Every structure is written in structure tokens, then in C-alpha cells.
Amino acid sequence: MPFKLNLKINVPEDDGCNSMASVVPAAKLSPQSGAKRMMFGAPQSEDMENRWEIENIIIEGDGTIYPKQTDQVTVHYEGFLLDGTRFDGSEIDKPFTFRVGLGRVIAGWDEGVLKMALGQKCILKVRSDAAYGDRNIANGVVPPNSDLKFVIHLIKINDMSAPGEN
DSSP, X not given: OOOBOOTTOOOOGGXXXXXXXXXXXGGGOOGGXXXXXXXXXXXXXXXXXXXXXXXXXXXOXXXXXXXXXXXXXXEEEEEEETTSBEEEEOBTTBOEEEETTSSSSOHHHHHHHTTOOXXXXXXXXXXXXXXXXXOOBTTTTBOTTOOEEEEEEEEEETTEEOTTXX
């Protein structure tokens, strides 16, 4: 049975980093919140010319340590179709590790994760041309030309872990 993403989840603040915090659509974020809508690291207009965007910031992260191309990063993630159907994800005890910026993951991840701070958790929206394009993935679970959303938590860059992570 498919899992549906609900972007109106509220979780108590003392839950740590293992579950979604309150998610606010980026269009409703105020400058006072400290959260920013980002695309290629710059404040973004509504034009979807670029291939990915950090749509919502759930946890800010440290704000000072960012991965560089070829760094080994470790993330927890969940992948969703735009209708909220979950199609992939890491397990709590088995995060996903890869070298960023080398084409070992979809382009939206390679580009977007480079703009995430250590410890940051966000919703990354990826256009189909920076995801799987016109390919049919997993026997149609991800249809061709699907824009996708990923909840990504950057927990480690090389040997440096986010606070609260091993």
C-alpha cells in the first residue's frame, strides 16, 4: 500500500531529528523565520526555470558546514511523487551514503545536497529533467517525466556528523 506524504505534519519539538518537524510551505515563510526558499543557493522567484529547489526547510542545520563536490555525504531520505505517494527511502538504521557531485545520484540531488548545511533537513523538489526524465522507474512506480519531492536530512559530511547523529 503506497504511503502518502502529508506536508501538514506537526511533531513535538522534543522529538529530536528522527521525524518531521512542522513543515511550512516556503511561500508562507517570513524573513523573521530565518528559513529561505533556495534554488542554486540564491533566493528564488516563482519561475521554475531551474531544475530543483529547496522548497521547505524543516531543520536549519548548522549553517556553516556545507559539502563540496566529491565529499562523501550520508543522508536519511524519503522520495515522493507530487501526489504524495512514497516510492523510496532509507531506513532509520541504514542511511544512504554517496559521493556528491559525481553523477552517482540524480542531478537534482547532486546539485541540491551541495547547498545543504550539515544537519539540515528539507524538502527538495526536483523537476523530471533533473530526476529520471522520460524513464519508467520500478515498473511504473515513478512514471516517466515525473517531478519529485524528497525529504532529505544531511547527517554526515565525510567524517563530520551532525549533532545527535553517530
